[in-house]
Amino acid sequence: MQASPPATRQETVRFAFNSSLPIFFGYVILGTGYGLYMHNLGFGFWFPTIMAAATPDFVTGLGRFLPAAIMGMLVVYCYRNVNWLGGTHGLPEVIAGVVTVIVHLWKHSLFLTLIVGTLCYMLLINFIF
Template structure:
């Protein structure tokens, strides 16, 4: 690729990526008033989706594990479970993140 083609490639990715984030505001609001409400269906959808998306993103983090071969995804699953247990116990985000990540590092480097 020439430098111009590279710039065009990056520009297309930039604009397309921005549009996917901005489009709902263009489609479902007038853009003139903060208080105007999207239709009941869209508003309800916006309230229904986030918990599902949070669950989706957790599964997304696990998309590369292979249950059938290698380490069977055990380091990821065990460290995830440890994170959940620590969080239920102390409910401190930082403690959960640190213990979860350190246990994963120990698991992948020294155990599996």
């Protein structure tokens, strides 16, 4: 277990350096292994850099439909335990969901959408229903 961060600037820099040293050596070991592997396959030292600069078409294609698929999974996850036949009949969840969609279509801000949707749901279940 590490001690708490010190107060002076020099002690803080030393603490940060000592804390990040294991991560640095992990990257050095992984990078060396990858470099040797690529060299043994016959690639030059420049090849990994060029590979990292270009995004493959497959990844670009995934980026087109995955956000919608993840949102669909999130909706199913959020509504899976709603008791539609008893109590409030799922009204707070549906109202908060509609407000969330409206705010997102209006402002296109993920952070604002999450905050407003959560706040709306909390206000509905604590003060109205």
